[in-house]
Amino acid sequence: MTTATRAYVSRLAGLPVFDPNGDRVGKVRDVVVALRVGTAPPRVLGLVVEVVARRRIFVPMGRVTTLDPGSVVLSTGTLNLKRFEQRRGETLVLGELLDRRVQIAESGRPATVVDAGIEQNRTGDWVLSRLAVQEPGRLGRRGQLHQLAWDEVTGLALPQTGQGAETLIATYRELNAADVAHALQDLPIQRRHEVAEALDDERLADVLGELPEADQITILGTLEEKRAADVLEVMDPDDAADLLAELSNVDRNRLLELMEPDEAEPVRQLLQYTEDTAGGIMTSEPVILTPDATIAEALARVREPELSPALASQVYVCRPPSATPTGRYLGLAHIQRLLRTPPSTLVSGVLDDLEPLRPEAPLAEVTRYFATYNLVAAPVVDAQGRLVGAVSVDDVLDHLLPEDWRERARRG
Structure with a gap:
């Protein structure tokens, strides 16, 4: 099997990871890079791989022996199953670089990062060498797409402000709600809220139902009240009732008033029942x-x-x-x-x-x-x-x- 020496990160997301014996280890969830001073391309440190029980671990890039469009194969040796914790100076390509607003150095025109290419250099090290960026479109059309070297783009060293989430959300399209919830929890807090804001109401409602209560409350609190009420309307009534039960009486009643009466009534009924009873855990919308x-x-x-x-x-x-x-x-x-x-x-x-x-x-x-x-x-x-x-x-x-x-x- 021929090992590719270049790959785009969005195409790596979700690829199966195998050990030398052909046994499946997990699947790729992100790529970790270290930004460098000046225009030097970031060095690829390794992969975030999701293994059993949705645990995410770090696999150094030196352990990767095969990288092709269908799979990733690792070299022999013991994997460190310690849960991945992002360190200072590390950047997640999917989680933090996609959707960043940048400028094309030659023209000064604004653009958005939609993908990133990594490649192996002559010394065998992997670097993030290329970026796919897209200019803003006009009249509903997509803007021009550019494939540029890392040093042909400026703005990635700046703090994350006003970062979009469309491209990252596209990488989540095939994931079920529970997997998206896990992916959100591994993002920096600001990025997590940006992604939640960009999800449509139905998708966000499904994802909220898979998050711990503390994260549900935090994300709901970052939304405008009318948007929060819209999301509660499309949640299952029992999930919406469980979430509202954790809020103060003032916040709960205000959100219920903002919901459509037909959607709020089943939730109000469920809130009447004591937690940990049949009434407290049931849904009011069976067939x-x-x-x-x-x-x-x-x-x-x-x-x-x-x-x-x-x-x-x-x-x-x-x-x-x-x-x-x-x-x-x-x-x-x-x-x-x-x-x-x-x-x-x-x-x-x-x-x-x-x-x-x-x-x-x-x-x-x-x-x-x-x-x-x-x-x-x-x-x-x-x-x-x-x-x-x-x-x-x-x-x-x-x-x-x-x-x-x-x-x-x-x-x-």
Whole structure:
């Protein structure tokens, strides 16, 4: 296999990393460089590699024997599995250089860094030798793209002010929300807030749901209040309620007032329940159908992409109204039963009359309920026989684990 002597960093992101025996070690998450005085190109120190349990470690560039468009191969030796901590004088190419505003030295025109090229010199050392920069576009068009040597660009030694995030976000496009949350936590605080500001509402809502509560509160606090309310509107109601519960009464009520009434009402309902009860951990938006719905309609509903696998595992049949709190709860139908029954059959004909949970049921009772009936989701019904929500297994796990489990997982 021929080893490449030049590569662009955005194309390295996500590449699998293998040891000499062909066993997968992890995947590339960033490149660490050391900026130098004057116009000398930065020296590449190594790679940030994500290994098991999302732990990020540092792999010196000297350990890299093969660098090609499909993978990275390391030399023999023991890897230092200590969690990567950025040191003074180190710069993350994806995390800190992309989207930096610079000037093209020859023309003095402004541009934005959209990629960076590293190459191996004659002595075998790797340096960040080239930059891809793009001038501002006009009338909605993309500006001219330039491939320039490091010394043909100025402005990278200046403090990070007004840095955009579009290019960095593009490298996160294929990551799930949990991986983006981990990537955010490894960025400098200012950069983290810039990226959060640039994410669209739905993506930011998904990412916030995967962050520790302290980070959720910090990021929400950096947003304008109207934007914060918009993000809360697209969060799952239970996640939004958990986040708002951590705020002061004044801040909580102000954000609820800024939310659309239809979006705020389910969150207000969830805030009434005590934490660590079925009502406190449930979602108020399960799949609810009326008794005259067919199995074909039920299967169409559970195909909705925004549903989690747990909530898509079953549907709940209730008398109108169909929004929580509903009319009288009649029962639930599991997706396996739906798949085995003719589509024209009424869902009300294949119901499981399993006794539902009460909103005040403590977490221990909820856990026993799931274990007893081998469920991944369960209905919650109030004293008037109305469905008020459903608890999913991920809600249960989230409350059984220590409060800082996300941070522990990140730190390995």
